[in-house]
Amino acid sequence: MTHDDTTTDPTGASLRRGPFRVGERVQLTDPKGRLHTITLHPDATFHTHKGYFRHEDLVGAPEGSVIANTGGIEYLAMRPLLSDYVLSMPRGAAVVYPKDAGQIVAMADIFPGARVIEAGVGSGALTMSLLRAVGDGGMLHSIERREDFAAIARGNVQAFFGGEHPAWRLSIGDLSDVLPGVAEPGSIDRVVLDMLAPWENLDAVARALAPGGVFISYVATTTQLSRLSEDLRADGRFTEPQAWETMIRGWHLEGLSVRPEHRMIGHTGFLLSTRRLAEGVIPPERKRRPAPSKDLVDESGEVESTRSHLDVPDEGWTPEAMGERPISEKKLRRVRREVGQAPEDQ
Numbered sequence: 001m002t003h004d005d006t007t008t009d010p011t012g013a014s015l016r017r018g019p020f021r022v023g024e025r026v027q028l029t030d031p032k033g034r035l036h037t038i039t040l041h042p043d044a045t046f047h048t049h050k051g052y053f054r055h056e057d058l059v060g061a062p063e064g065s066v067i068a069n070t071g072g073i074e075y076l077a078m079r080p081l082l083s084d085y086v087l088s089m090p091r092g093a094a095v096v097y098p099k100d101a102g103q104i105v106a107m108a109d110i111f112p113g114a115r116v117i118e119a120g121v122g123s124g125a126l127t128m129s130l131l132r133a134v135g136d137g138g139m140l141h142s143i144e145r146r147e148d149f150a151a152i153a154r155g156n157v158q159a160f161f162g163g164e165h166p167a168w169r170l171s172i173g174d175l176s177d178v179l180p181g182v183a184e185p186g187s188i189d190r191v192v193l194d195m196l197a198p199w200e201n202l203d204a205v206a207r208a209l210a211p212g213g214v215f216i217s218y219v220a221t222t223t224q225l226s227r228l229s230e231d232l233r234a235d236g237r238f239t240e241p242q243a244w245e246t247m248i249r250g251w252h253l254e255g256l257s258v259r260p261e262h263r264m265i266g267h268t269g270f271l272l273s274t275r276r277l278a279e280g281v282i283p284p285e286r287k288r289r290p291a292p293s294k295d296l297v298d299e300s301g302e303v304e305s306t307r308s309h310l311d312v313p314d315e316g317w318t319p320e321a322m323g324e325r326p327i328s329e330k331k332l333r334r335v336r337r338e339v340g341q342a343p344e345d346q
């Protein structure tokens with residue numbers, strides 16, 4: 001396939017091959033290893049305080065070229081990989097990091113042709129990994145309750161794939177309201193949730209999932225993890241949940257100084273996965289039950305509900321209570337303009 005085969009290439013693979021073209025993003029690495037992302041424009045220049053070069057000088061050059069600015073500073077030019085793109089793209093909500101997206105694709109067993117539900121969509125970072133995994137013969141239906149976040153995600157996804165992805169549908173609304181209308185009961189292979197209170201949607205998820213289907217959820221705090229696992233057990237339609245987190249430690253590679261990097265990302269989130277049982281099946285009783293923590297045993301020695309410490313009223317699970325920083329209206333308007341999805345352009 002050549003880079004001109006866009007008509008037979010709905011997922012935009014050909015856009016990632018061949019020489020640089022006007023309109024595409026290019027990632028520049030400077031001599032200190034710092035990254036700069038530009039979008040090639042025929043009349044634009046890339047300026048720093050040490051000089052500039054014209055974008056046009058990169059158009060037609062192969063990926064992996066080196067370009068020097070007027071001050072003699074050299075930049076290595078590459079197309080951003082998906083993992084680079086999600087970290088540099090405009091965002092409204094926090095994104096799922098590539099390390100977690102990779103885990104989700106692997107551990108939720110997202111396969112080419114799969115029928116997958118995702119909510120919420122946020123900035124669309126995870127959406128792109130899921131679309132790559134289901135391929136153009138699969139189906140990813142993404143559901144987001146905020147219209148403004150959905151618009152940002154649409155802009156990011158379209159910019160990455162170079163247009164509409166044939167496997168993608170995006171609905172605005174609450175997962176529990178939208179899901180029954182877009183998926184026949186038992187028709188969905190995988191459900192992936194990244195939201196504040198995934199336990200609120202367990203009934204809708206259980207109805208949509210096919211027997212054996214995988215449900216995976218990404219949560220930021222242990223309190224969410226605990227609440228979700230207890231609610232899954234209480235629901236009874238799912239297998240015993242499994243939870244884990246991943247940490248990646250980069251390595252410094254310079255001469256004899258080969259050692260772990262001093263800094264690392266200490267925490268992103270936790271993943272929890274479980275599978276849908278066949279209808280009406282009672283899961284085999286668990287042989288081992290963890291001992292309840294001391295503060296859940298009352299004075300007479302009776303065990304209180306293992307959920308009592310999480311019986312927070314629903315309105316208590318706010319982004320602020322989970323330590324998330326709210327995004328301002330002003331920033332949202334700017335990000336929407338950046339991805340070409342401003343309300344005035346709709």
Ligand SMILES: C[S@@+](CC[C@H](N)C(=O)[O-])C[C@H]1O[C@@H](n2cnc3c(N)ncnc32)[C@H](O)[C@@H]1O
Pocket residue numbers: 093094095096119120121122123124125126127143144145146149173174175176194195196197201
């Ligand atoms: C952290 S963001 C998702 C980020 C996204 N996974 C990414 O990688 O860019 C969480 C999103 O879930 C949405 N959300 C929360 N509860 C929801 C629900 N019940 N139905 C649909 N969307 C929901 C929020 O509006 C927010 O945009």
